[in-house]
Amino acid sequence: MVAYTPLALKAELHERGWRMTPQRETLLNTFQHLSEGQHLSAEDLCELLKAEGAPIGLSTIYRNLKLMARMGILRELELAEDQKRYELNRPAPHHHHHLICVRCNKTIEFKNDSVLKVGAKTAEKSGYQLLDCQLSIHAVCPACQRSILPV
Numbered sequence: 005m006v007a008y009t010p011l012a013l014k015a016e017l018h019e020r021g022w023r024m025t026p027q028r029e030t031l032l033n034t035f036q037h038l039s040e041g042q043h044l045s046a047e048d049l050c051e052l053l054k055a056e057g058a059p060i061g062l063s064t065i066y067r068n069l070k071l072m073a074r075m076g077i078l079r080e081l082e083l084a085e086d087q088k089r090y091e092l093n094r095p096a097p098h099h100h101h102h103l104i105c106v107r108c109n110k111t112i113e114f115k116n117d118s119v120l121k122v123g124a125k126t127a128e129k130s131g132y133q134l135l136d137c138q139l140s141i142h143a144v145c146p147a148c149q150r151s152i153l154p155v
């Protein structure tokens with residue numbers, strides 16, 4: 005797996021017949037400046053960019069997030085809610101998995117190299133090129149276990 009700088013992304017996009025547009029660069033920069041553990045939806049990004057005075061239309065954001073996820077630049081996360089969330093797909097030692105509370109969506113990131121090794125080996129055996137390997141554990145956090153709210 006590779007970590008993308010704007011320059012490397014530009015080259016990669018070019019190679020695949022895509023252009024590095026100002027919007028794509030803005031999106032990539034935004035992800036690179038997030039603190040660890042943040043997982044943003046298209047809506048979150050839309051709000052964030054609007055607040056920063058560099059708005060991008062929601063449909064453009066959607067399209068580009070999908071594209072960058074397909075290329076392995078971003079990871080698309082299936083957390084407990086409906087919205088897909090995204091984060092940079094960074095190589096080890098930043099590579100991580102997620103423990104997700106299905107009730108409140110509180111998400112804990114954790115590292116496990118053996119999961120990544122299984123992923124790499126499995127892909128390699130079939131001649132696939134590994135882009136990402138993520139383990140999502142769906143569970144109920146201690147606070148939600150204590151709460152009396154029904155599921």
Ligand SMILES: [Zn+2]
Binds near residue numbers: 041042100101
């Ligand atoms: Zn994460």
Ligand SMILES: [Zn+2]
Binds near residue numbers: 105107110148
């Ligand atoms: Zn919870």
